[in-house]
Amino acid sequence: xxxxxxxxxxxxxxxxxxxxxxxxxxxxxxxxxxxxxxxxxxxxxxxxxxxxxxxxxxxxxxxxxxxxxxxxxxxxxxxxxxxxx
Amino acid sequence: xxxxxxxxxxxxxxxxxxxxxxxxxxxxxxxxxxxxxxxxxxxxxxxxxxxxxxxxxxxxxxxxxxxxxxxxxxxxxxxxxxxxx
Amino acid sequence: xxxxxxxxxxxxxxxxxxxxxxxxxxxxxxxxxxxxxxxxxxxxxxxxxxxxxxxxxxxxxxxxxxxxxxxxxxxxxxxxxxxxxxxxxxxxxxxxxxxxxxxxxxxxxxxxxxxxxxxxxxxxxxxxxxxxxxxxxxxxxxxxxxxxxxxx
Amino acid sequence: xxxxxxxxxxxxxxxxxxxxxxxxxxxxxxxxxxxxxxxxxxxxxxxxxxxxxxxxxxxxxxxxxxxxxxxxxxxxxxxxxxxxxxxxxxxxxxxxxxxxxxxxxxxxxxxxxxxxxxxxxxxxxxxxxxxxxxxxxxxxxxxxxxxxxxxx
Numbered sequence: 421x422x423x424x425x426x427x428x429x430x431x432x433x434x435x436x437x438x439x440x441x442x443x444x445x446x447x448x449x450x451x452x453x454x455x456x457x458x459x460x461x462x463x464x465x466x467x468x469x470x471x472x473x474x475x476x477x478x479x480x481x482x483x484x485x486x487x488x489x490x491x492x493x494x495x496x497x498x499x500x501x502x503x504x505x
Numbered sequence: 506x507x508x509x510x511x512x513x514x515x516x517x518x519x520x521x522x523x524x525x526x527x528x529x530x531x532x533x534x535x536x537x538x539x540x541x542x543x544x545x546x547x548x549x550x551x552x553x554x555x556x557x558x559x560x561x562x563x564x565x566x567x568x569x570x571x572x573x574x575x576x577x578x579x580x581x582x583x584x585x586x587x588x589x590x
Numbered sequence: 591x592x593x594x595x596x597x598x599x600x601x602x603x604x605x606x607x608x609x610x611x612x613x614x615x616x617x618x619x620x621x622x623x624x625x626x627x628x629x630x631x632x633x634x635x636x637x638x639x640x641x642x643x644x645x646x647x648x649x650x651x652x653x654x655x656x657x658x659x660x661x662x663x664x665x666x667x668x669x670x671x672x673x674x675x676x677x678x679x680x681x682x683x684x685x686x687x688x689x690x691x692x693x694x695x696x697x698x699x700x701x702x703x704x705x706x707x708x709x710x711x712x713x714x715x716x717x718x719x720x721x722x723x724x725x726x727x728x729x730x731x732x733x734x735x736x737x738x739x740x741x742x
Numbered sequence: 743x744x745x746x747x748x749x750x751x752x753x754x755x756x757x758x759x760x761x762x763x764x765x766x767x768x769x770x771x772x773x774x775x776x777x778x779x780x781x782x783x784x785x786x787x788x789x790x791x792x793x794x795x796x797x798x799x800x801x802x803x804x805x806x807x808x809x810x811x812x813x814x815x816x817x818x819x820x821x822x823x824x825x826x827x828x829x830x831x832x833x834x835x836x837x838x839x840x841x842x843x844x845x846x847x848x849x850x851x852x853x854x855x856x857x858x859x860x861x862x863x864x865x866x867x868x869x870x871x872x873x874x875x876x877x878x879x880x881x882x883x884x885x886x887x888x889x890x891x892x893x894x
Contacts, residue, residue, distance in 0.1 A: 430644050430716035431727040474730070478714070481649035497646060497714075501730030504643065504674060504715020505627050505686050505706060505847075515796050515868035516879040559882070563866070566801035582798060582866075586882030589795065589826065589867020590779050590838050590858060607759015610778060615834050620782040623775065623854075626762060630772040630845060682767050693782060696889065699855045702775075706847060737848065 422449040422492050429499040432475060435468050445490075451477050452486040454496060474501055507534040507577050514584035517560060520553050530575075536562050537571040539581060559586055594669035594691075595662065597654035599645060601677040604687050609671060613691045619668045621695035623702040625688040629679050634728050635721045642725070643676040643685065646714035650674070657708045661690070664704070665697040672705065674715060704741050711738040746821035746843075747814065749806035751797060753829040756839050761823060765843045771820045773847035775854040777840040781831050786880050787873045794877070795828040795837065798866035802826070809860045813842070816856070817849040824857065826867060856893050863890040 423444045433439045445457055455477070459466045469475065477484050478497040490496065508529045518524045530542055540562070544551045554560065562569050563582045575581065594613075598604075606624055613622055629641050654672045661670060669691040679685060688705045692698040717728040746765075750756075758776055765774055781793050806824045813822060821843040831837060840857045844850040869880040 427646070429646055429714070430718075434727075478646070478649055481646070481652050483712075497649065499646065499714060500716065500727070502710070502712065502714050503717045503728045503730050504645070504713050505710040512798070514798055514866070515870075519879070563798070563801055566798070566804050568864075582801065584798065584866060585868065585879070587862075587864065587866050588869045588880040588882050589797070589865050590862040605759055606762045606776070607757055610758045610776075614780060614836065617783040617833060620779060622778045622780070624758065624762075624778070625847065625851070626774045626776075627772060627847065628766060628774070631769040632845075681769060684766065693784075695777065695779065695855075695858060699777070699851065703847075703851045 421446060422490055422494075424449070424454065424490060425493070425495045427495065427497040429497065431500045432468060432498060435464055437464070449490040450486070451479065451484050451488045451490065451496070454490060455486070469498070475499060476501065506531060507575055507579075509534070509539065509575060510578070510580045512580065512582040514582065516585045517553060517583060521549055534575040535571070536564065536569050536573045536575065536581070539575060540571075554583070560584065561586065595655070595658045595671070597651055597658065597672045597674075599647070599650050599674050599676060601675060604673045604675070604684065606684075606687055609673070609687060609689050613669050613689070616668050616691060618693055619691045620693050621698040622689065622691045623695075623698040625686075625702050625706050626684050627686040627706075628684045629681050631681055633717075633719050634726070635719050635723075637721050638681065638719050639722065640678060640680045640720040641685070642678050642718040642720065644716045644718070645674070645676050649714050653713045654709065657705055657712065660708065661701045661705050665692065665701040667692050667697065667701055670701065670705065672709065674709075674713070676715070707734070707737040707741065710734040747807070747810045747823070749803055749810065749824045749826075751799070751802050751826050751828060753827060756825045756827070756836065758836075758839055761825070761839060761841050765821050765841070768820050768843060770845055771843045772845050773850040774841065774843045775847075775850040777838075777854050777858050778836050779838040779858075780836045781833050783833055785869075785871050786878070787871050789873050790833065790871050791874065792830060792832045792872040793837070794830050794870040794872065796868045796870070797826070797828050801866050805865045806861065809857055809864065812860065813853045813857050817844065817853040819844050819849065819853055822853065822857065824861065826861075826865070828867070859886070859889040859893065862886040
């Protein structure tokens with residue numbers, strides 16, 4: 421079991437209607453398997469997190485790639501490309 | 506007759522022992538003929554204004570080349586390469 | 591002297607003069623370069639009246655400090671600082687300050703522009719533009735991706 | 743708006759924050775870049791305690807304004823300003839400020855660095871270094887000639 425603290429920001433938070441949630445996945449998880457689980461919710465989740473869309477994932481506040489393993493208690497943030505400055 | 510207001514700055518003024526002078530040349534003058542007249546004074550003048558030395562000439566506050574003609578009343582400044590900023 | 595490499599994320603205004611004055615006493619510093627970005631009246635939209643800046647608390651600071659570390663590894667810097675504001679910022683308000691100090695001007699200029707380019711690409715801030723017609727999230731720009739890439 | 747392109751040569755200190763604040767209100771300005779050069783403890787000599795700056799009154803201002811004109815011809819600038827101090831300047835004192843404002847940061851950065859490089863090559867200022875062992879005129883640097891040449 422992998423319990424994750426999920427954060428969503430900016431346009432993505434608005435589109436998903438969610439800023440933060442706690443999600444538990446069965447067994448070992450990676451960034452890719454987390455995204456699959458979220459897309460499986462359908463609707464805006466499938467649409468916004470479609471692989472063709474542009475978004476980033478950070479694990480424990482560092483940008484992560486799809487293959488990265490997730491550990492119990494990890495903070496995983498999903499957000500649009502940044503536009504600060 | 507060409508009467509010129511001559512200015513010397515920084516290291517060159519110190520070496521020549523002169524910051525400003527009025528000089529009258531016979532007939533038409535150019536930057537080059539002015540420099541020849543100054544070098545003809547010998548001593549530090551010949552030494553400091555030797556063609557191998559690095560210095561600049563400005564006529565009426567604009568950098569000038571050797572062939573530039575000088576008019577009566579011109580302000581001619583001779584100075585070392587600049588080092589501001 | 592890593593205390594000279596600092597970042598701040600805040601809603602409050604910053605004072606570029608005070609930031610620069612703090613580095614005025616360093617004896618081996620010959621050059622300071624200070625960049626300030628401010629809210630202008632055009633972006634993705636025309637007639638922008640304000641921006642709203644959101645960020646990812648915690649990751650923002652980590653990301654900015656990592657960018658300063660990358661700059662220090664490339665150029666001999668005596669100090670560098672980033673201050674980035676968040677929240678509601680009307681037209682003309684300052685958004686971000688990047689300040690670098692070095693013995694030589696070329697290094698201070700390059701490092702300041704590098705930090706700003708990397709901030710635009712990597713630091714988790716998001717802008718929403720407000721206009722009379724409504725508000726919308728700003729899209730990431732290809733030109734900002736290119737600006738960061740030229741340092742590689 | 744040529745009133746936005748100004749130069750000053752003065753013995754008095756300048757205030758970078760106040761200079762930048764004057765441009766904060768321009769609605770089409772997204773970026774300001776401010777360079778400040780200050781007296782450091784090494785130059786041609788080690789252990790420099792002060793500089794003395796001499797200039798050619800009249801030609802200095804003309805030369806600085808001509809450099810701003812060249813910068814405006816190359817980059818879309820909303821404003822630019824140069825303030826250069828003369829006289830006796832102890833260690834740590836600010837010598838020169840170059841400030842540029844533009845819609846985009848790339849233009850503001852490039853113009854600021856260009857103005858500074860051309861100032862170093864063309865503006866009639868001369869530095870004398872003071873150390874415990876005496877004082878001497880600073881020699882022009884080949885690196886400053888090269889810095890200006892790369893814009894051509």
